[in-house]
Amino acid sequence: MHLSSSSQPLIRRLLGYYLLFGLTSLIALALVLLSLEVYWLHNAEDRELLGRINEVRTLIVADHTQTRGVGSQTLVNLLSSEDWVAYAGVVATDGRFTAHTRPSQIGQRGNYDSVKTLNDSIIERRMLGSDGRSAREYWAPLLVGGKALGCLQVGVVDAAENARHYRLSGLLPLAVLGPSTFLLVGAMVLFRAARTSAVIESQLCAVSASDSPADFRLKPLGEPSPAALGWNRLVEHASGRRSISSLETSLSRSLGGLQEKRSERILNALPDGVAMTDKEGCITYTNRSFGILLQQSIQGSQTGGSSASTAASAEQLRGRPIREMFPADTDLHLGSTEELRPVVFEVQLGKEPADGVLRVSRCPLAGDDNAPAAQQVWTIRDVTQQKLADAMRTEFVYSATHELRTPLANIKAYAETLSMHDITDLEQQKSFLNIINSEATRLGRFVEELLNISQLEAGSLSLVRQEIDLERLLIEVADKVRPQMQQKQITFDTVLPAKLPKIHVDKSRFLSALVNLLGNAAKYTPDNGRISFKVAVGPKDLQISVEDSGIGISAEELPKLFSKFFRSSDARVREIPGSGLGLAFTQEVVRLHGGKLIVHSELNKGSQFIVSLPVA
């Protein structure tokens, strides 16, 4: 059945089929009714016929009683006027017609069955003629007082009726089957037409009944109808989308996991410590650096001392109050938790800044509705180096101003004194003037140092090399520092090889560098000490060494010795004014010349500084 594949909308098709089969059934029914009417008519006619026959029979019987059948012919002739009567006759008990509408028949033998005519009911007999036409005969027994006289036989005209009768009897099953068939076929067609929609409807009902989209079980339909194809596409699309969305979900989940892992890795790679606390101030998360930075402090609070064991892991720290991580009396500035701005403060881990200084930043974590949540994010940075550098810089500034102002003050004081008073003592005058001179020199040297350092800081120290006589240079260096050494009565000896090579250096800078080394030796060697100035010529390099019997440098401070602004924390060094820049400057000069500055020292014994210059 391809009716269902028509492109007409379903509703129209259904109505069409409905009307079609309905009307067909109605027509069939009408036909049935029609045939029934014919049948009904036939029945009605028959009854009339039988009624008439009965009438005539009664008359004939009455006549026979009275006149012994004289008038039977007349009566029989009555029937002949009826057009449905083919013939009529009376048959006596001997089987011969005593009266007949066809006179030829009178006296002839007629069919007569004495047995069948015992009661007075009219018998209908059908006879098939030789010409194929059926004939109907009615036998009405003539009875008088229970005794049979004969029989009235009436032949009925049935030409069309016979055929009709058969047609009727054939029509009857058809009349039933026809509408039924049409209705059945119609039902089938309707069913097929509606089936696609029915399946779709049932699936939609299942969808509405299910709880989650994941349970939608949509099946594609096997029919090639456009509706089914459309449905199948929808199903495909939906399942495709479902699989895509489930793919999306699993992708985003794994990506989220990856991102989480990546965020975790990023946090753990930070040098700053990061932690999170809940509203009670207990740790909910720490990164790796947090444990490392605070290990000293944590252990100190636990054991009462600082043991440098392994850093606390995140699991160990979780749940502990963050207060425990810091030294006991640390102010964590927990007062202002209302605002969303970070609070930054510094925590000293020990008595000295050198013990460790941490910069701590605490910020409340904004909740989803931007209200300050109870959680806090802590960031911890080790600023010890910065603090120490700042301290050194501040100290440098102090000592620089002191170093500048002191000689200036002396110069001014002596100059004004000379001009103010009449100093008649010439020796005194001279001594004052000498003092002015040496203080000016001292000032000049310091200004020079400052200028060098500013160049060092800018990284723009550049050399102007020239070939110079090393011996002359060394003499100049010694001359510059000799007064200081003499003042402290330090023994000074020089060891020079016989032949000194010429060197290719920036004279003024190299001179400053060597003066610095020798000057340091003089500064930091107590009275009556010993300083030696040695030069050794090797195959590849030239070594100029300054050795002293001074206060020496501790092993811990040796690595920091050449740092800018570094000054030893030894009290003996602190007493002596210095910028902390001399060695940094010297090292830089030597380095720029392609050489190396090496130091050997032992605390309280002395130091040796060696300048190693490559020789072409």
Added chain:
Amino acid sequence: MTAETQAQHSVLVAEDDRVMSDVIRFNLERRGYQVIVARDGLEAWGLLQTRNFDILVSDYQMPGMSGEELCQALRTTYPTRHLPVIFLSARGLELDATRLKDQLQIDRLMFKPFSPRELVAAVAECLQPAAATAE
């Protein structure tokens, strides 16, 4: 002023730089004051216990006991509580003059480089009331 009055005033100078202390001594002695020099705060403190001085002229920055520490000590001890004090400092603007005047009751704060003429004048000014009463 008579020579006796002048000779009565003794000045304690606490200064670690020999060059500076010499020129201060020269100028004050020229003015007629008796000058004793201490090399650091501790030495000055020791001297203050043993004899009377009329005024203290001290460097601010000294090894051992600093000028401030010295001042704090003598302000809490009788009879040096009211001793006039003049500070000399190379520190300059970093020093909080108001705080020093309030907390330590120093009479003058002079910054290096300073004029010796001004220093002598300042010493004379601090000793003035005493001189007036002496006269």
